[in-house]
Amino acid sequence: MTAASPILSLQAVQKMFGPHAAVDSIDLDIAEGEFFTIVGPSGSGKTTLLRMLAGMDQPTSGNILLRGQYINNLPANKRPTCMVFQSLALFPHRTVGQNIEFPLKIRGEDPAKRKARALQLMDLLRLPQNYYSKNVMKCSGGERQRVALARALAYDPQILFFDEPLSAIDYKLRKTLEKELKDIHRETKKTFVYITHSLEEAMVMSDRIGVMRAGKLVQVGTPHEIYSSPNTRFVSEFVGDVNVIPVSLGSKNLLKSGLAPKGLKPPRVPEGFENGHLVIRPEYLRFLAKAGDADNALTGRLYNEYALGSRIQYQVRVGDTVFVVEKLRQQPFTGKLDDDVIIGWDAKDAILVTD
Numbered sequence: 460m461t462a463a464s465p466i467l468s469l470q471a472v473q474k475m476f477g478p479h480a481a482v483d484s485i486d487l488d489i490a491e492g493e494f495f496t497i498v499g500p501s502g503s504g505k506t507t508l509l510r511m512l513a514g515m516d517q518p519t520s521g522n523i524l525l526r527g528q529y530i531n532n533l534p535a536n537k538r539p540t541c542m543v544f545q546s547l548a549l550f551p552h553r554t555v556g557q558n559i560e561f562p563l564k565i566r567g568e569d570p571a572k573r574k575a576r577a578l579q580l581m582d583l584l585r586l587p588q589n590y591y592s593k594n595v596m597k598c599s600g601g602e603r604q605r606v607a608l609a610r611a612l613a614y615d616p617q618i619l620f621f622d623e624p625l626s627a628i629d630y631k632l633r634k635t636l637e638k639e640l641k642d643i644h645r646e647t648k649k650t651f652v653y654i655t656h657s658l659e660e661a662m663v664m665s666d667r668i669g670v671m672r673a674g675k676l677v678q679v680g681t682p683h684e685i686y687s688s689p690n691t692r693f694v695s696e697f698v699g700d701v702n703v704i705p706v707s708l709g710s711k712n713l714l715k716s717g718l719a720p721k722g723l724k725p726p727r728v729p730e731g732f733e734n735g736h737l738v739i740r741p742e743y744l745r746f747l748a749k750a751g752d753a754d755n756a757l758t759g760r761l762y763n764e765y766a767l768g769s770r771i772q773y774q775v776r777v778g779d780t781v782f783v784v785e786k787l788r789q790q791p792f793t794g795k796l797d798d799d800v801i802i803g804w805d806a807k808d809a810i811l812v813t814d
């Protein structure tokens with residue numbers, strides 16, 4: 460988190476639809492210049508929250524403050540903010556230049572200044588200058604996305620809201636645009652508030668991420684914190700493949716599980732912990748030559764392998780439980796499918812969560 464003061468503050472913000480709380484008592488500060496992403500599964504309340512922040516909807520209760528000023532009832536067009544949608548809402552029969560200049564035109568800027576600013580924004584968004592006169596419908600999906608962002612920046616808003624702007628774009632281009640968006644954030648130094656259901660996307664771009672579940676913000680942290688210290692099983696499973704073992708605290712501070720009769724050596728045990736789950740990410744599991752080579756070891760059968768480019772992922776079956784093990788391609792391993800294998804991990808590399 461940056462040291463900057465909050466540009467947006469949410470205090471116990473709630474939105475009811477009949478008896479259902481779509482957004483349930485959210486407290487949050489978003490810092491000036493921050494790239495903050497709200498992530499969560501479908502129906503968790505992301506759009507409802509963003510609509511309230513952008514002034515398209517009002518909270519049922521709670522306060523929204525912009526630099527300390529109460530703005531609950533301030534309509535969208537009176538706020539120094541701008542929304543970039545998945546459906547781009549560009550003017551189809553106009554040129555790239557006319558689309559980008561639209562906000563400057565309604566503000567009454569003279570044509571020469573408008574054009575200069577449009578060309579400057581096109582440069583920032585890596586759109587060729589000769590696209591200025593190109594019909595926007597003759598641009599590719601990715602180029603149109605850049606035109607929409609250039610137009611949003613032409614409003615010169617203090618905060619840009621993004622509602623899943625990349626979800627309709629194919630994988631490769633999306634990966635490029637994610638990085639470009641992060642670069643643009645750096646260059647413009649504006650506050651970006653972004654929603655997506657893809658935590659992978661959130662990880663690439665954000666300074667901080669807020670994870671939503673059933674209307675509540677269940678964890679807020681840097682991408683590193685969310686990945687390496689998830690506070691619940693829900694958050695841990697939201698960040699890609701993960702191994703989860705139900706455990707309870709047994710005698711001698713060992714964890715009891717159905718998988719290891721002698722018990723498992725735990726990571727740091729949260730105070731008051733009795734029952735919960737041990738979470739181990741696939742890259743922390745490794746194949747062992749013998750059981751003593753890691754704090755914890757399990758014997759299983761190598762069931763399948765998947766090439767993931769620079770990494771290889773393996774499925775190992777321990778009884779009825781399937782474990783996912785991942786290693787870098789260049790790390791040596793000679794195991795073959797159906798071999799008996801020993802997998803293991805060091806206690807410090809796992810996480811204990813209570814639910």
Ligand code: ATP
Nearest residue numbers: 476480481499500501502503504505506507508656
């Ligand atoms: P998605 O990723 O699918 O867009 P979301 O996280 O953005 O989902 P919301 O659209 O904010 O979720 O919806 C949160 C909950 O509020 C859902 O249960 C939804 O059905 C409900 N909801 C949203 N808008 C309304 C509305 N206008 N009237 C009634 N219920 C609504």
